[in-house]
Amino acid sequence: MPTILEPKLITGTSNIPLATAITRRMSMHRGKPIGLVDARVERFNDQEIFVEVYENVRGEDMFIIQPTSNPANDNLMELLIMADALRRSSAARITAIIPYFGYARQDRRTKARTPITSKLVANMIVESGIERVLTMDLHAAQIQGFFDIPVDNLYASPIFALDILHHFKGEDMKDVMVISPDVGGVARARELAKRINAPLAIVDKRREKPGEIAEMTVIGNVSGKKCIIVDDICDTAGTLCKAAEVLMEHGATEVHSYITHGVLSGPAVERITNSVMKSLVITDSIEPTEPVAAAKNIRIVPTAPMFAQAILNIWNGTSVSSLFETETLEPAYEGLFHG
Structure with missing residues (x-):
């Protein structure tokens, strides 16, 4: 298996500016350019989503950046289809970076004959081949237990x-x-x-x-x-x-x-x-x-400094929870608060 030199990032269409900002921060940390993997995400006439990855990702540590915000269904399907494309392209590991986890407010049955959609979405994410999830401020902490894979929940x-x-x-x-x-x-x-x-x-x-x-x-x-x-x-x-x-x-x-x-x-x-x-x-x-x-x-x-550091920590196999401490996070935000 080839040596994994750098983490590889790919993004859907839901928050491209955040994905770009994360790659910039990671490039600063690594001292070498880290860009987004070249891919296309497009819609057919009937609004079916199609994904094509243009780069070789065999044996790579892949990170998909895709909040499942409005339109929640489209962005969720983009995430699942991208994961499937990467899995079928023999990526070594797929981590989903979901800064905002849609459907999180449907985390329990509030009355009779209602769904627990958060659990359904968690099942879909696991089945798509995603092996780890990184998110921020989940609406309810117990959603982490809906997944049968590791979930890192960052805090704002x-x-x-x-x-x-x-x-x-x-x-x-x-x-x-x-x-x-x-x-x-x-x-x-x-x-x-x-x-x-x-x-x-x-x-x-x-x-x-x-x-x-x-x-x-x-x-x-x-x-x-x-x-x-x-x-x-x-x-x-x-x-x-x-x-x-x-x-x-x-x-x-x-x-x-x-x-x-x-x-x-x-x-x-x-x-x-x-x-x-x-x-x-x-x-x-x-x-x-x-x-x-x-x-x-x-x-x-901005959340890019925090997500960039969290991605590098996951890739390195070091602690993500260290980012909960102000002392660890402060240097990443140096010079960003002004006015």
Whole structure:
């Protein structure tokens, strides 16, 4: 078998800018150019997906970069078809880099006669020949158990902590308070609060049906605080904007939000632009649309440094969990936080 000299990266069409940024970061780390494997992903007239890999990948350690964001079904099928193409081309190992794992919100049966689609998607990924998954901020930690292959789940909180410590310096940090927008997200919020040494409060919401919020209660004293709402997904931004309003009503001086995956569908951007929120910070796990990129109070932090390091660690057989530590991650983000 030939010696594997470098990891090889290939991307679908769902987030090409992120894939390109990851290869640039890896090239810096390795001191030699690492590019994306030359391939084509195209649609037939009936929207069937076709993949052709132009380079020899026999015996190679392959990494497919493909978030399964909107359109979720197309991007998921691209991932599975690319994996099949690589497996049939005798790749030694196939790792799927899925920064945003679609269908993660269907992780349990919420009522009778409903599916657990996360498990179905996990089965499809395993059957396609993928041998390892690298993702970020899964909606529910138990999804890792749906796979019969190793799953590395990275966290955005170390990146967010670096960003917060950069933007709220000195005296400002004394008034910062981390907010969980619901009881289910307390563990995530507590993790960030611990990193920046800030207190924690909760906005308890009661839903009548999906997408609608009946009432909200603030658990904790937010008066005179700079509130930072932390969550994994922001879809239509209804909950987020309502939570920001409730916090301001309870005496918060300003509200910022740090959300890992900016799905931002439908009226989300308009809601955020017109909301009382001072800023919304998201990652580039999902490629930002033009309205998102243009919105004056939405800021995007890069995940490429973290994913590049994680890919190199998987390829080298070294620890991925070391990236949860600020000391390990800080050098990768040197000079990236400014303004």
